[in-house]
Amino acid sequence: MASYGLRFGDLDWSPQAINDDVEWRVYGLKRGKPVPVARVAESMFRDGADESVDRYDNRDQQVIVGIRGSDSQVRAEAETALALECQKRRNELAWTPEDGYGATTVFEVLWADLEFDESGDWDLAELRQCEAVYIVTFRVRPFGMSESEVVDEALTAGASPVTYTVSDGSSATGWSSPDGSVSASGGVLRPPTVWLSRVGDPIGQRDTYRALMSSALSSVDFSATPYVSMDVTRGTPSSGTPTAVLSGSMLVDGVQLSLISSQSLSAITSRYTYRCDDPSATSITVAATTAVYSVGKSSIPKPSQSLVFDNIVASNQPPGASSTGRETLRVLTIRGSARTEGRLQVMHETDTLGDVAIYSRPGLGVGGTPDMKRWRVSGGTMTPNTSTASGSFETLTVGEGTATVFHVPADSLPRGGYLAYARVGSASGTISRSVSLSAATLVGSTPYGKQTITSDVRSLVTSIPSWTLVPIGELVLPPTDVPDGSTANVELKLWASGSDTQFDELLLFYAGEGSALTIVRAGNNNSGPVLGSAHNRLFLDTPTLDRPEHAIWVGTTADRSDAFFAGELTDGWGVHPLEAGEAMFFVFNGGKATNPGLTVAHRPHWWLNAQVLDEDSA
Amino acid sequence: MIGIRVGASWSAGPVGGQWLHGLRNYGELEVTTSLERCTDSSGGGGLLSMSWTMDTPAGVSLPPALRLDSLVEMRAGSVLLGVGYIAETPRGNSVTVNGLRRLGENFLAVDSTGVPTTNIRTAVTEAIVNGLRWRNPGDLPNSALSALSEEMVRYNTLSALLNKYCAITGQLWWIDRRGYLRIGSYPTTPKWMLAPSLPSMESADEDFASAVFVRRVDGLNADGEPNAWGGASATDPTAPFIRQTSMDLEQLGYLDAPTATAHAQAILDANRARSGFTEGVSVIRGQLQTLGGVAPEWWQVFAVDPTMVRTPNWVNSSGSVQIGRRKDWVLGGTRWKQGELLQLTPLGMVPRKVASITQAATGKPELVFQ
Numbered sequence: 001m002a003s004y005g006l007r008f009g010d011l012d013w014s015p016q017a018i019n020d021d022v023e024w025r026v027y028g029l030k031r032g033k034p035v036p037v038a039r040v041a042e043s044m045f046r047d048g049a050d051e052s053v054d055r056y057d058n059r060d061q062q063v064i065v066g067i068r069g070s071d072s073q074v075r076a077e078a079e080t081a082l083a084l085e086c087q088k089r090r091n092e093l094a095w096t097p098e099d100g101y102g103a104t105t106v107f108e109v110l111w112a113d114l115e116f117d118e119s120g121d122w123d124l125a126e127l128r129q130c131e132a133v134y135i136v137t138f139r140v141r142p143f144g145m146s147e148s149e150v151v152d153e154a155l156t157a158g159a160s161p162v163t164y165t166v167s168d169g170s171s172a173t174g175w176s177s178p179d180g181s182v183s184a185s186g187g188v189l190r191p192p193t194v195w196l197s198r199v200g201d202p203i204g205q206r207d208t209y210r211a212l213m214s215s216a217l218s219s220v221d222f223s224a225t226p227y228v229s230m231d232v233t234r235g236t237p238s239s240g241t242p243t244a245v246l247s248g249s250m251l252v253d254g255v256q257l258s259l260i261s262s263q264s265l266s267a268i269t270s271r272y273t274y275r276c277d278d279p280s281a282t283s284i285t286v287a288a289t290t291a292v293y294s295v296g297k298s299s300i301p302k303p304s305q306s307l308v309f310d311n312i313v314a315s316n317q318p319p320g321a322s323s324t325g326r327e328t329l330r331v332l333t334i335r336g337s338a339r340t341e342g343r344l345q346v347m348h349e350t351d352t353l354g355d356v357a358i359y360s361r362p363g364l365g366v367g368g369t370p371d372m373k374r375w376r377v378s379g380g381t382m383t384p385n386t387s388t389a390s391g392s393f394e395t396l397t398v399g400e401g402t403a404t405v406f407h408v409p410a411d412s413l414p415r416g417g418y419l420a421y422a423r424v425g426s427a428s429g430t431i432s433r434s435v436s437l438s439a440a441t442l443v444g445s446t447p448y449g450k451q452t453i454t455s456d457v458r459s460l461v462t463s464i465p466s467w468t469l470v471p472i473g474e475l476v477l478p479p480t481d482v483p484d485g486s487t488a489n490v491e492l493k494l495w496a497s498g499s500d501t502q503f504d505e506l507l508l509f510y511a512g513e514g515s516a517l518t519i520v521r522a523g524n525n526n527s528g529p530v531l532g533s534a535h536n537r538l539f540l541d542t543p544t545l546d547r548p549e550h551a552i553w554v555g556t557t558a559d560r561s562d563a564f565f566a567g568e569l570t571d572g573w574g575v576h577p578l579e580a581g582e583a584m585f586f587v588f589n590g591g592k593a594t595n596p597g598l599t600v601a602h603r604p605h606w607w608l609n610a611q612v613l614d615e616d617s618a
Numbered sequence: 619m620i621g622i623r624v625g626a627s628w629s630a631g632p633v634g635g636q637w638l639h640g641l642r643n644y645g646e647l648e649v650t651t652s653l654e655r656c657t658d659s660s661g662g663g664g665l666l667s668m669s670w671t672m673d674t675p676a677g678v679s680l681p682p683a684l685r686l687d688s689l690v691e692m693r694a695g696s697v698l699l700g701v702g703y704i705a706e707t708p709r710g711n712s713v714t715v716n717g718l719r720r721l722g723e724n725f726l727a728v729d730s731t732g733v734p735t736t737n738i739r740t741a742v743t744e745a746i747v748n749g750l751r752w753r754n755p756g757d758l759p760n761s762a763l764s765a766l767s768e769e770m771v772r773y774n775t776l777s778a779l780l781n782k783y784c785a786i787t788g789q790l791w792w793i794d795r796r797g798y799l800r801i802g803s804y805p806t807t808p809k810w811m812l813a814p815s816l817p818s819m820e821s822a823d824e825d826f827a828s829a830v831f832v833r834r835v836d837g838l839n840a841d842g843e844p845n846a847w848g849g850a851s852a853t854d855p856t857a858p859f860i861r862q863t864s865m866d867l868e869q870l871g872y873l874d875a876p877t878a879t880a881h882a883q884a885i886l887d888a889n890r891a892r893s894g895f896t897e898g899v900s901v902i903r904g905q906l907q908t909l910g911g912v913a914p915e916w917w918q919v920f921a922v923d924p925t926m927v928r929t930p931n932w933v934n935s936s937g938s939v940q941i942g943r944r945k946d947w948v949l950g951g952t953r954w955k956q957g958e959l960l961q962l963t964p965l966g967m968v969p970r971k972v973a974s975i976t977q978a979a980t981g982k983p984e985l986v987f988q
Contacts, residue, residue, distance in 0.1 A: 037957050039902050039957065039958065039959055040959075041816075041900060041901065041902045041905060041959055050815075050902055050904075050905070052902055052903065054957065055957065089675060415912045415913065416912065416913065416914070416915060417619075417694075417914050417915035417917075417918050419619075419694055419695045419697050421695075441910065448910060449908060449909060449910030456631065456796055471695065471696050471697045471698075473697060474694060474697055474699075474918055476908045476910070476912050476913075476914045476918060477912065478910065478912060479908070479910050479912075480908075480909075480910030480911065480912075481910055481911035481912050509695060511619045511694055511695070511915055512915060515619060516619060517619065517694075517695035517696075519695060519696045543643070548643060548673070549639060549640055549641065549642060549643055550639050550640055551640060552637075552640065565640070567636045567637055567640050568634060568635075568636070570637060571695075571696035572621065572693060572694075572695035572696035572697075573621050573637045573639070573640070574619060574621065574695070575639065
């Protein structure tokens with residue numbers, strides 16, 4: 001019969017554990033709870049107070065353990081081992097459930113306190129029964145952890161791009177839908193869009209719609225082109241306020257594919273990319289949902305809405321925000337029932353990374369990504385260039401009147417604080433310039449809530465190949481809020497303090513709760529890595545028992561044998577929290593490397609009992 | 619999002635340094651900022667102090683980067699939010715940091731030959747040469763403040779010079795998030811707005827006046843010395859209760875009655891504008907927003923650059939809630955501590971143009987300080 005397991009550091013207190021002369025007996029276990037830390041603000045007009053929990057405090061666990069030994073010397077030795085274990089700066093308490101189904105949960109012990117159990121006031125048990133009983137109190141972090149990590153390996157990129165087009169939207173041949181016939185017109189596939197549900201709120205009604213279609217495939221080998229993407233566009237409803245596309249999903253041979261990236265291409269179009277390794281796929285199904293708000297009672301007629309599909313393409317290039325492979329996108333699923341942290345690695349086998357910005361945030365159900373170049377609507381003459389991150393550069397003008405202009409759908413911007421960066425350089429020689437950015441919500445054509453920020457004056461060298469990532473400052477976006485489903489744009493304007501300032505990319509990082517940004521100057525060398533000045537590997541480590549602080553390393557070898565602590569090369573160093581659920585990653589790199597691999601490992605955190613991870617059972 | 623870097627060197631801005639969370643785990647971060655109205659004895663704005671507690675076992679020394687006077691930067695990503703220096707050698711696990719603005723008290727206002735100067739550009743340039751870790755924005759005022767010859771002026775600290783200059787011109791000075799010395803006007807448009815559900819800030823009647831009487835010089839003799847005096851006054855007929863105050867404007871020299879009445883009115887206006895706040899407000903996320911309705915992150919709401927906050931309802935001097943009457947006030951201080959509410963305190967008075975006039979009028983053009 002299986003039995004429970006309890007391990008404290010090097011001491012195994014499980015009933016089935018074999019210890020030499022001494023027998024450990026566990027008489028009781030208290031597992032405690034995470035203590036919420038609430039902030040309270042009184043409200044003048046409402047009953048009660050506004051409270052919010054922004055973190056949890058440590059929990060206390062207790063074990064009553066008896067040491068039974070053949071003689072007092074054996075008991076003293078065991079007590080010594082226990083006392084030493086309690087005095088370790090960091091330790092672990094691991095609990096395994098009794099039936100063999102659940103997984104082991106590990107608690108990080110911050111300190112442990114040892115107390116002789118004298119609850120009977122006067123105690124002669126030790127003398128009579130040769131057993132010493134102790135109460136051990138453990139101060140542990142609030143949440144338990146899985147024993148092992150979930151590792152999301154880097155997406156590999158083929159040396160030269162290969163694509164396989166499932167459908168370019170020109171023909172509906174072979175496509176069918178359980179809801180009716182599929183047609184092709186205007187270069188997109190149009191399955192019937194069906195109404196799913198209606199949810200009411202005090203203002204109005206929210207109707208959800210779905211479109212779904214399938215096609216047979218002739219034994220397609222997706223393993224060579226594993227990144228399958230589709231573009232979903234919503235229509236204009238017959239009435240009411242539309243939302244952006246809410247979600248997409250893709251099934252191959254009946255198996256739901258895992259989402260690796262989502263991106264807003266415009267206010268009405270989203271691109272979803274999935275991972276598929278099926279070597280002989282015979283069917284594909286795509287689906288998407290969207291919603292429409294209508295103001296009125298539940299009896300108002302349902303508006304009609306449509307969803308169309310386009311560009312269902314498999315590629316051997318992982319999803320990115322630009323054509324150059326220097327703006328990598330990734331969506332990951334984080335396990336667990338509590339917030340954890342990510343251990344990250346960015347690497348390229350042969351080419352150096354240059355300036356690297358690693359950004360992470362919770363999914364938030366919003367497809368906005370930090371790259372802003374794709375929202376550019378006017379400015380200077382764009383020159384294609386392979387050393388850029390966005391694919392092209394232009395020369396910024398002096399002054400806001402003739403600035404480069406971007407129109408970003410307000411819907412794609414999570415509300416809150418943002419950090420703004422511009423990648424700029426000099427047309428020739430070294431120049432000193434500042435860069436300014438203004439942001440306003442366009443209501444009709446009237447700007448609202450305008451904010452303007454200006455960077456420090458920076459020395460810029462010749463942009464090709466030495467671009468500089470310049471922090472401009474912080475903003476609150478959208479400048480003026482608009483309701484969900486609004487079609488309003490946020491107008492951004494970018495200009496420089498002097499001429500000859502070349503511009504590659506504008507990055508806006510949402511800086512709200514759960515987001516983090518790390519910026520490292522890993523160095524670039526076009527003929528390959530040089531230890532000490534140009535590196536192709538970057539590691540961000542979470543605290544461990546041996547090294548209780550965070551760490552950041554750069555180097556050139558996969559085994560880290562030549563890595564060194566990169567504190568001096570780090571302009572911004574975030575601790576990347578990962579909320580359970582969907583997490584979005586964006587990696588910008590300025591060096592020669594394209595499509596650098598991002599590996600994310602996380603140790604899921606649990607309220608009390610860890611679940612078995614897929615990796616454990618495999 | 620927030621990170622702390624310590625031990626950078628300073629050459630026109632922080633260079634190098636190490637991230638605190640790579641050295642030690644730390645917590646209980648507390649950040650205070652303030653912006654003060656300039657008077658003869660006080661003034662200045664920017665980061666005021668920062669402190670945190672570190673995970674350091676007994677017997678383990680603190681990292682060498684954390685020594686007295688080490689530079690400390692607070693950053694979001696790589697965007698600078700404030701710069702300070704370690705003011706207290708860490709004893710135990712707690713570290714205290716002063717904002718760079720305090721360094722103005724450690725440097726004298728002298729020129730390159732060591733002679734006292736009241737020219738702000740000259741004094742700041744020389745102090746930076748002498749090691750002051752501020753940054754010169756290049757647009758500082760370039761005229762002597764004193765009407766007396768510079769040799770007769772005693773040695774003053776740089777802070778005292780800046781306070782006096784701003785007191786006379788009705789401006790503010792502060793060290794911005796990147797370490798630049800800035801001199802500028804009071805803000806006139808609000809950037810933030812409080813939620814209407816927040817309890818209003820209490821106010822007191824100490825600074826309240828329903829009528830202001832001023833004493834003025836009404837005539838001069840042949841030598842320009844005053845030889846006749848008079849009075850003037852301004853009254854607010856709508857005041858909720860009576861409180862009369864007086865001020866002596868003799869130092870302004872000859873004032874005719876209409877001008878003196880205008881001064882009295884200006885002082886009265888300034889006092890009426892003054893709600894005499896006795897406390898600030900504490901907010902959780904969402905209770906403070908931009909006028910565009912978006913909640914900022916706490917570190918975006920620092921009283922570093924002069925900003926205004928709009929309160930949709932407030933308690934007036936007579937204690938009644940002014941429903942439907944908003945009030946804009948200048949953010950005079952912020953305090954944020956991990957796990958606690960963000961605290962905002964107003965600058966004592968909402969400045970208006972007339973207030974600046976009053977301020978300029980009562981500040982003495984000659985420097986007599988220390």
